[in-house]
Amino acid sequence: MKILVAVKRVIDYNVQIRVKEDGSGVVTDNVKMSTNPPDDNAVEEAVKIKEAGKATEVVAITVGEEKAQETVRKALAVGADRGIHVKAEGILEPLAVSKILQKVVEKEKPDLVFMGKQAIDDDCNQTGQMLAALLNWPQATFASKIDVKDKSLEVTREVDEGLETISVNVPAIITCDLRLNEPRYASLPNIMKAKKKPLEQLSATDLGIDTKPRIEQIKVEEPPKRKAGIKVGSVSELVQKLKNEAKVI
Amino acid sequence: MSVLLIAEHNNKELKPFTLNAITAASQIDQELHILVIGYNADNAAKAASSVPLVKKVIHIDNSIYENYLAENFTPAIIKHAENYSHIICSANTFGKNLMPRIAALMDCSQISDIIKVVSPDTFLRPIYAGNAFATVKSNDKKKCVTIRPTSFDAAPSDGGTAEIIKGDGADEFTLTKFVKKEEIKSDRPELGTARIVISGGRGMQSGDNFKLITAIADKLNAAIGASRAAVDAGYITNDHQVGQTGKVVVPDLYIAVGISGAIQHLAGMKESKVIVAINKDGEAPIFSVADYGLEADLFEALPQFLEELNKLNTIQK
Numbered sequence: 001m002k003i004l005v006a007v008k009r010v011i012d013y014n015v016q017i018r019v020k021e022d023g024s025g026v027v028t029d030n031v032k033m034s035t036n037p038p039d040d041n042a043v044e045e046a047v048k049i050k051e052a053g054k055a056t057e058v059v060a061i062t063v064g065e066e067k068a069q070e071t072v073r074k075a076l077a078v079g080a081d082r083g084i085h086v087k088a089e090g091i092l093e094p095l096a097v098s099k100i101l102q103k104v105v106e107k108e109k110p111d112l113v114f115m116g117k118q119a120i121d122d123d124c125n126q127t128g129q130m131l132a133a134l135l136n137w138p139q140a141t142f143a144s145k146i147d148v149k150d151k152s153l154e155v156t157r158e159v160d161e162g163l164e165t166i167s168v169n170v171p172a173i174i175t176c177d178l179r180l181n182e183p184r185y186a187s188l189p190n191i192m193k194a195k196k197k198p199l200e201q202l203s204a205t206d207l208g209i210d211t212k213p214r215i216e217q218i219k220v221e222e223p224p225k226r227k228a229g230i231k232v233g234s235v236s237e238l239v240q241k242l243k244n245e246a247k248v249i
Numbered sequence: 250m251s252v253l254l255i256a257e258h259n260n261k262e263l264k265p266f267t268l269n270a271i272t273a274a275s276q277i278d279q280e281l282h283i284l285v286i287g288y289n290a291d292n293a294a295k296a297a298s299s300v301p302l303v304k305k306v307i308h309i310d311n312s313i314y315e316n317y318l319a320e321n322f323t324p325a326i327i328k329h330a331e332n333y334s335h336i337i338c339s340a341n342t343f344g345k346n347l348m349p350r351i352a353a354l355m356d357c358s359q360i361s362d363i364i365k366v367v368s369p370d371t372f373l374r375p376i377y378a379g380n381a382f383a384t385v386k387s388n389d390k391k392k393c394v395t396i397r398p399t400s401f402d403a404a405p406s407d408g409g410t411a412e413i414i415k416g417d418g419a420d421e422f423t424l425t426k427f428v429k430k431e432e433i434k435s436d437r438p439e440l441g442t443a444r445i446v447i448s449g450g451r452g453m454q455s456g457d458n459f460k461l462i463t464a465i466a467d468k469l470n471a472a473i474g475a476s477r478a479a480v481d482a483g484y485i486t487n488d489h490q491v492g493q494t495g496k497v498v499v500p501d502l503y504i505a506v507g508i509s510g511a512i513q514h515l516a517g518m519k520e521s522k523v524i525v526a527i528n529k530d531g532e533a534p535i536f537s538v539a540d541y542g543l544e545a546d547l548f549e550a551l552p553q554f555l556e557e558l559n560k561l562n563t564i565q566k
Contacts, residue, residue, distance in 0.1 A: 013512075026377060038494075118494060121377060130349045132320075133350040138320060138422075160441070163487065164431075165431075214358035215358050218384040230540070231542045238557075
């Protein structure tokens with residue numbers, strides 16, 4: 001089995017987001033970037049499946065500007081075999097990314113495509129489902145457990161009511177939850193080795209995909225601030241405040 | 250213009266968030282139709298028809314729709330989507346799984362998780378875990394939009410008499426099979442709609458210690474939430490997780506116990522009307538959003554809290 005894993009470069013999850021004063025977006029200059037956290041889980045799962053002898057090759061792919069390659073290099077450093085970088089500039093909507101991935105899937109013919117369930121920058125939660133739609137493949141979203149069978153996967157999904165299990169025939173798209181596994185760290189020797197692994201460069205234009213946004217971003221603003229609260233000195237003071245001041249109990 | 254809303258239901262009744270999505274959909278356009286796809290789902294279709302804001306119910310009934318699979322629902326929805334300007338559903342795990350599959354096939358760039366309808370093509374949505382709000386305008390002919398249910402009031406559910414018509418389904422998608430659902434049953438209010446939520450974090454130290462939270466939840470008729478750290482540590486099941494990748498809650502009162510307040514957790518609760526934080530670390534970021542902060546050891550504070558609540562005889566249910 002061959003697994004394609006899609007990774008996205010985003011502002012690091014620990015960075016305090018700052019909105020640009022002109023309302024055009026958030027500040028990204030001199031801000032720490034890293035791989036979208038659930039994409040790390042997707043890479044980890046693919047590598048684990050390969051280590052278990054159930055997959056033969058793991059290919060990591062990213063779509064974006066030149067620096068997005070860093071995320072593919074990171075995937076290579078934790079066990080992916082080779083990488084693909086599809087160059088595209090500007091805001092990329094999930095629909096455009098899924099069309100690009102569709103083209104690459106048609107060329108690479110993987111049995112499985114893994115990615116994180118949601119990117120922590122635009123919080124869209126769309127790309128995996130859209131790719132599954134375009135390919136007319138099964139989709140197992142929000143996966144917290146994956147059991148690889150012969151020609152199918154049994155996937156436990158995290159849903160609002162609890163856990164749901166579905167069985168999907170391969171080829172299939174899996175989007176990964178943070179609880180799927182514990183991503184490993186890359187060792188220094190493996191980071192060095194990753195630099196020698198093949199990384200193919202493509203561009204959205206070569207693939208014939210128009211990435212021009214369909215959604216106009218009119219403005220980005222700070223959310224309303226909460227007014228500062230107070231510290232209470234004791235539990236009884238807390239209960240009195242909740243009852244007499246906030247009137248919520 | 251008219252709006253097609255995809256109902257979430259259990260074949261007997263509508264799930265509560267469908268009513269919140271109806272409110273948002275009616276703000277886009279008054280001509281609101283609702284699609285009920287299920288098996289032996291007459292009662293769910295009737296419930297939809299009695300919502301006064303709903304103008305028409307399309308009911309598709311077939312055994313292949315007994316369990317919800319996006320792969321089966323999508324072609325049925327596409328069949329009925331032609332006459333509508335907007336396709337809408339809730340941005341919970343139901344809608345998040347379903348809507349992009351519909352949008353891609355209609356070549357529509359979906360707008361996820363809106364918190365306000367500015368106009369029929371312009372919406373407000375949180376990005377970066379709610380640390381920024383983006384106003385976005387869709388230029389697609391047909392718009393696919395998911396609604397953050399807690400940002401809209403539930404629509405009144407009684408008194409309407411919308412017409413119910415039978416609709417055709419589509420062929421079964423046979424490559425995906427439903428296996429089972431482990432639904433956690435509880436007599437407590439649902440986390441997403443509860444008036445009071447009390448949540449525990451890593452500071453709880455064990456699943457057993459959550460009984461301190463349970464006792465207070467019983468007293469206040471509250472739902473129980475948790476941070477991702479507490480769920481990851483196995484203290485409590487995933488359906489309790491509040492945050493960027495869990496549930497978003499907007500209760501009247503949110504009590505965060507032993508939760509440090511990572512931005513990913515704040516994303517799920519900072520719109521709550523009143524926030525209480527109990528944490529022994531006075532520097533914990535949770536205090537920056539709390540209306541009332543109590544710097545204390547939770548293992549001493551929670552039993553005292555219960556005791557004080559027991560002294561009150563006026564607790565609202």
